[in-house]
Amino acid sequence: MRLLVATTNRDKVREIRQMLDGIPYDIVTLDEWPGLAAPAETGRTFEDNARAKARHYAEATGELTVAEDSGLEIDALDGAPGVESARYGGVDLTYPEKFAVIYDALRRKGTTASSARFVCALALVDAGRVLFETRGTVEGRIAPEPKGQGGFGYDPIFFYPPYGQTLAEAGDRKADVSHRGKAFRALRRFLETFESGHASQPRDPR
Numbered sequence: 595m596r597l598l599v600a601t602t603n604r605d606k607v608r609e610i611r612q613m614l615d616g617i618p619y620d621i622v623t624l625d626e627w628p629g630l631a632a633p634a635e636t637g638r639t640f641e642d643n644a645r646a647k648a649r650h651y652a653e654a655t656g657e658l659t660v661a662e663d664s665g666l667e668i669d670a671l672d673g674a675p676g677v678e679s680a681r682y683g684g685v686d687l688t689y690p691e692k693f694a695v696i697y698d699a700l701r702r703k704g705t706t707a708s709s710a711r712f713v714c715a716l717a718l719v720d721a722g723r724v725l726f727e728t729r730g731t732v733e734g735r736i737a738p739e740p741k742g743q744g745g746f747g748y749d750p751i752f753f754y755p756p757y758g759q760t761l762a763e764a765g766d767r768k769a770d771v772s773h774r775g776k777a778f779r780a781l782r783r784f785l786e787t788f789e790s791g792h793a794s795q796p797r798d799p800r
Contacts, residue, residue: 596620597785598657600647605746606662606774613769613778617785622657630654640664640677640715641727648719660781662716664773666748668736670708671699679748693740693751700736708736712752712761714773716781726784730776734761744768 597619599610607623614621624630633650637643640663647661665679675682675696683695700706711733718726732754740750742762749762754771761768769775 596622596657598651598655598659599623600651600659600661609769609772609774610778613775614782614785617782619658619785624651627655635663635677637663637677640713641717641729643677644715644717645719645724645727648717648724649722652719653722658718658720660716660718662714662774662777664712664714666710666712666752668696668700668708668710670703670705671696674699689747689750690740692748696736696751706738710734710736710752712748712773714777716777718781718784725788726781728777728780730773730778730780732761732771732773732776 595618597614597617599607599621600623601607601610602624611621630651633646635643635647637646643663644661647663648659651657651661652659663677665676667673667676675692683692687695697706700708711731714730716728717724734752734754737751737753737760740760740762742750742760742764744765745760745762745768749768750760752761753759754761754764756771757764757767761772764771
């Protein structure tokens with residue numbers, strides 16, 4: 595069987611392939627469908643967007659499809675950037691520029707730090723049915739300044755207290771605690787019991 599991981603983000607694909615290594619599925623990505631239009635990400639929650647993306651790409655390709663939506667929630671900013679994480683401050687901003695926007699927003703709130711979390715919601719869809727959904731989170735805080743060259747996205751400004759460093763400094767240990775790692779390990783456990791293209795107890799709460 596094939597499993598479509600519905601993303602074109604190479605950093606995410608690399609991480610996800612490592613997390614799913616050894617499952618009895620051929621993992622393919624959207625690179626096999628160049629030019630396939632992406633759905634509008636208009637959901638108000640990570641779950642809404644993950645579900646919509648998985649359904650969209652499953653219908654367009656006919657493949658068993660997993661899609662995820664993830665981002666950073668900062669408590670001092672009332673949960674921002676949240677579902678707008680990839681677009682925060684403008685779609686053309688680099689991540690260092692997004693960091694600057696976040697630090698400026700925190701200063702305007704009268705603080706230089708805040709508790710925060712990464713969130714990853716994923717949905718697995720086959721023929722229009724949501725077979726499995728889960729959410730992974732990791733709690734931490736915003737670092738005083740960006741540190742680390744590893745990881746990607748907001749990792750350099752996300753300080754993980756148990757490690758005493760940002761996720762961009764954590765190297766291979768990041769996958770052990772990350773939001774995406776938790777979500778895709780749950781998916782892996784589900785897929786290991788998924789037989790003949792049908793789940794014994796499909797989850798489709800909506």
